[in-house]
Every structure is written in C-alpha cells, then in structure tokens.
Amino acid sequence: MIDTARPTPRTAPAPRPPLRPWDDAARRRHRSGRRRLAAADLLVAATWASAAMAVALWLVSPGSHSVSGVSGVLTDAGIVAGLVATDLVLVMLVLAARVPLLDRVVGQDRAIAVHRSLGKPVLFLLLAHGALLTLGYAAADGSSPVAETIALFSSPDMPLAYLGLGLFLVVVVSSLVAVRRRLSYEVWHGIHLLSYAAVLVALPHMLSAGSVLAHGTWQRGYWIALYVLSLGLIAVYRFVVPVVVSLRHRIRVVAVEAIAPGVVSIHLAGRDLDRLGARGGQYGVWRFWTGATWWHAHPVSFSAVPTADRARITVRDLGAGSARLGRVRPGTAVSLEGPYGLFTTHARTAPYLALVASGIGITPVRALLEDTDLRPGEATVLLRGTDRRQQYLWQETAALADSTGSRVWAMVGPRAWSRPSWMTEEDLRRGVTLGSVFPHLLESDLYVCGPRAWSDLVVQDARRAGVPGHRIHLERFGA
Structure with a gap:
C-alpha cells in the first residue's frame, strides 16, 4: 500500500x-556496471581518436608540411578545421543512428545528448574552415576575401559545399532552446532531417579537395569507409530495422483507456512481443498509422512489461501530437523503433x-x-x-x-x-x-x-x- x-x-x-x-x-551488478562504464570510456576515447586520426591523415599527406607565410598558415588551419568538423559530423550521425550497442553501453538518451552537444562546435569548425581557407587563398592570390569567395564559386563542387554549410547552420539554429520552443515538433523534426542532406551535398567537395583525399590513396578509402559506415548505420537502424520489426510483430491498437483527464493507456496486441527484448523502464518510438498521426513519431515508455501478445503504453496530453493519440481507434496499425534506454x-x-x-x-x-x-x-x-x-x-x-x-x-x-x-x-x-x-x-x-x-x-x-x-x-x- x-x-x-x-x-x-x-x-x-x-x-x-x-x-x-x-x-x-x-556484487555481480557492481562488476557489470564497472565493465559498462569502462566500455563507455572506450567509446569516448574512440571518438577523440577519430578526430586525431583526421589530423594525422593530413599530416602524413604529401605537401602538408610545406607551410609558407601567412597564407599557408591560414590555409592549413582551415584544412584541419574542416577535417575535424567532418569527422565529428559523422560521429553525430552514428550517435543518432540508435545503434543497439551504443544503447546498451551509454543509453540512447545520453548518446543523443552528446550528439546535440557537438552541434555548435561542429558549426564553428565549419565556419572557421570556410573563413580560413578564403582568407588563405586571398592572401596567396593578393585578392580580397570577397573576390576570392566569388572565384571559389566557379569551382564545380563549391556551391554544394556552401549549401551543406547553410543546411547545417539551419539545423543548429533550430536546435537552440529559444528557437526550439517556438517550433512544433513536426517542423523541428523536418528541419533536423536536413543534417543528412548537409552531409551528402558536401561529400563531392570533400572528395575533390586536397592531397589527403587524392585518388588511389588509402586516406581516401578511409574517409569513404567512414561515410559508408555512418550513413549505413542510419539507413539500417533508423529505417530498415523498424520496418522489419513492425512487419514481424504486426502491432495493433486493441483499446484506449482513459485513466485521468488528459491521460490514456493504449493497449496493444501483436505477435511474439516478448521477443522485442523490452526491459522494464525502456521506451519505444511509436508511430500510429492514422491520417492525423502517421507523420509524428512519439518516444513513449512502456507502462507494463510486454507479454507474448500484449503491450501497453500510457500517454499524457503534453501537446497537439500526444493529444491525438487519445483518439486513435482499435485496429490502428502501429510501427515501433526500439526498445531503447538504460533506465x-x-x-x-x-x-x-x-x-x-x-x-x-x-x-x-x-x-x-x-x-x-x-x-x-x-x-x-x-x-x-x-x-x-x-x-x-x-x-x-x-x-x-x-x-x-x-x-x-x-x-x-x-x-x-x-x-x-x-x-x-x-x-x-x-x-x-x-x-x-x-x-x-x-x-x-x-x-x-x-x-x-x-x-x-x-x-x-x-x-x-x-x-x-x-x-x-x-x-x-x-x-
């Protein structure tokens, strides 16, 4: 009681x-916890090691040591800033991919928190990359920064590079707390998807610039492998796996129970739901396939541990999106990403x-x-x-x-x-x-x-x- x-x-x-x-x-839990903390520390070390590798690749590339004058210093600083920024952008994609290993070690919430914390540093590095290279090239050519910027646009891949920078700028600004509060979830989420487009449109510029990514070098293979890995993880765990899970378990709404003003429990049925591997305290990202709700994914915790054919979530009306869930009807198809979380x-x-x-x-x-x-x-x-x-x-x-x-x-x-x-x-x-x-x-x-x-x-x-x-x-x- x-x-x-x-x-x-x-x-x-x-x-x-x-x-x-x-x-x-x-004592067994204590040992398991220490191993998990050690694994988390290892992931952090690997992140910083990847940034260091980006710089190391530049250092061993031909011509990287022939720094001459102010123009050389500015240009090389811009190159390093761009390489580190690109590496951290790919790290951000991996953190947002909802990889099961990361969820088991650090938890999806912490992974997303780190993902968000990298946004501003990456933006500053990208801005520094563009500014330093423009100033360095201008100093070398004896022209003004404005003239050099106009000249850079004549390069086939530079408009795409500037477009990628602009898209990333929009994503970061939309994630600022003061801005985020003024946007609906749907608008914010749509803007956030631009980060994938920013990575893709900037790829031609990266692969065509600099000796560190010259054709036939192992450095070029390394960076292409990083792109394939990060974008592949996004494709598999954000799109392919949720589709497979949803088709396999065929989750449907069987009842919507009002338990308090503005609060409902949604009872779900499906096949082999106990094989989801959900633990008490975890959450899923749910999508209810009705005309009013299909475009809004909802991160909601399980309010009971799933059985073989039943599951339950309990939702409070915290906005227009969650309010619509109280009006879904029995029989509505439901797709699921997850379960996630270390709670x-x-x-x-x-x-x-x-x-x-x-x-x-x-x-x-x-x-x-x-x-x-x-x-x-x-x-x-x-x-x-x-x-x-x-x-x-x-x-x-x-x-x-x-x-x-x-x-x-x-x-x-x-x-x-x-x-x-x-x-x-x-x-x-x-x-x-x-x-x-x-x-x-x-x-x-x-x-x-x-x-x-x-x-x-x-x-x-x-x-x-x-x-x-x-x-x-x-x-x-x-x-």
Whole structure:
C-alpha cells in the first residue's frame, strides 16, 4: 500500500545492514556496471581518436608540411578545421543512428545528448574552415576575401559545399532552446532531417579537395569507409530495422483507456512481443498509422512489461501530437523503433534500489518495478504529484511494491515556493530529505523520472548527499 503519511526527517543515516547471501547479486551488478562504464570510456576515447586520426591523415599527406607565410598558415588551419568538423559530423550521425550497442553501453538518451552537444562546435569548425581557407587563398592570390569567395564559386563542387554549410547552420539554429520552443515538433523534426542532406551535398567537395583525399590513396578509402559506415548505420537502424520489426510483430491498437483527464493507456496486441527484448523502464518510438498521426513519431515508455501478445503504453496530453493519440481507434496499425534506454535494472550496481517518479514519469518506474527481482526491503519508491489528479498508475505501482515487500511513499502538493526544490513547501520546512525517504540512499541506485526542471533538482540533492553520478539514472521529459 501507499504510505499517505509524509516522509519524516532523519538526523542520522540508518546503520548499514550486515552482509546477506543475496549481496552476491549486488556484487555481480557492481562488476557489470564497472565493465559498462569502462566500455563507455572506450567509446569516448574512440571518438577523440577519430578526430586525431583526421589530423594525422593530413599530416602524413604529401605537401602538408610545406607551410609558407601567412597564407599557408591560414590555409592549413582551415584544412584541419574542416577535417575535424567532418569527422565529428559523422560521429553525430552514428550517435543518432540508435545503434543497439551504443544503447546498451551509454543509453540512447545520453548518446543523443552528446550528439546535440557537438552541434555548435561542429558549426564553428565549419565556419572557421570556410573563413580560413578564403582568407588563405586571398592572401596567396593578393585578392580580397570577397573576390576570392566569388572565384571559389566557379569551382564545380563549391556551391554544394556552401549549401551543406547553410543546411547545417539551419539545423543548429533550430536546435537552440529559444528557437526550439517556438517550433512544433513536426517542423523541428523536418528541419533536423536536413543534417543528412548537409552531409551528402558536401561529400563531392570533400572528395575533390586536397592531397589527403587524392585518388588511389588509402586516406581516401578511409574517409569513404567512414561515410559508408555512418550513413549505413542510419539507413539500417533508423529505417530498415523498424520496418522489419513492425512487419514481424504486426502491432495493433486493441483499446484506449482513459485513466485521468488528459491521460490514456493504449493497449496493444501483436505477435511474439516478448521477443522485442523490452526491459522494464525502456521506451519505444511509436508511430500510429492514422491520417492525423502517421507523420509524428512519439518516444513513449512502456507502462507494463510486454507479454507474448500484449503491450501497453500510457500517454499524457503534453501537446497537439500526444493529444491525438487519445483518439486513435482499435485496429490502428502501429510501427515501433526500439526498445531503447538504460533506465532498467541492467544499469544497477548497488544492493538497494531507490525510485522517484513525478506525474507521467510513473510509467517507466512502474514497468521497472515489475521487471525487477526484489527481496523484501530492497526497494523504496517515492511517488510525486502536484495534486491527486496526477496519481496515474499509483495503485498498480503500490500493488507491485506490496508483492515484493517494497516501501512506497506519496508526496502530493505543489512545489515549494520559498526556494527551488522538488518537494512541497511543507516537506521542505519539516526537513525531509532524500536520505529520510531512502534510508539506504548511499547504497542505492537512484532512478528519477519526471519533468526536466523537477528531475534536475532531485539529482542535485542526490549529488549533494553523496550519491555517485554513475548510480543516478535519469529520464526526463520537457513539460
């Protein structure tokens, strides 16, 4: 059952319990977590190594060491900037390809976060590439930068290079928070697809410029292989695999259940859905094939672990796109990309489990709890809602907790107004902390799902309390 009494403050942490036989499972999770972290570090190192390789290829190419005068310095700096930028663009494509290996190691959310973080540096490098080369060529020819720019357009591939730069500029600007908020998802997504076009239209320029990519050289083969790999991964995992999965499992809507104002559970049926390999806490990218919804893909968590022929997602009306999902009819065909995400027990490394969910963030937490083999006292759940209308799936979650001997706390009320906090004003004044809610917090993996600003405040408190970053698992949404 859910404890309706509010969590109480603690003045000292609970004593650490003695080792039990089931602690062997915790040690196995710890070793698995260390291997996953090592693999993540290796991927980061490989990314930087690829950028270093781009520069190294230029250094070993004929003529790269014959730098003479200001024009030579500017030209060579422009070449290096362009090569590094191109390498990082291809890395961005790989990160956005939803490759299963990357999802298992770092999680799709983190991969996309890194993808976005590279956007501005790549744009600056591309702008520097164009500006430095133009200035270098102008200095060598004794002409002005404007005249040199006009002259460059006479080269067959340069208009495409400038077009690629312009497309990438539009993509990066559209991804800025201030701009993104003014665009509908459909418009933003359509603009973002221009990044693929930017890579393709710039390819002729790259393959025709410079001795580092001369015909017949192994350097040229290396870069072509990188293009084929990155674009191939996009084609396979963003297009081919989702089509195959959708045809194989033949997912259909069987019922739409209203569970609260603006919140519906969509019940799905299909073939061998347990073979999707979905774990509790993961999400899929869903596309509902109706006239009003087919063009909008929705990243939504499973709200229950799929069985052989049934699955369920629960959706809150957070905008025009998600509102339409509440009106889909039984029989509607559904396609799926995924499942994705490391918000699962696979990411655990500690003996205890702490789950915090707010609003519709209950969906992955409820599924994770269902999918976890727990012993009495191993897990504690905190359910957070602004008011009682936000208690989506709380009774289901409480029933799952009761079956495993887990504790469930409820915290209902608006966020504190006296200072930024994820708690209510009353709980804040009473001295409630994460440590008082979760008595084994420092020996726990903490899973947090809820609105972005609220989740960030929970994570800040957890880090201040001493929870290591690798034990904090976060899934946020924009509302």
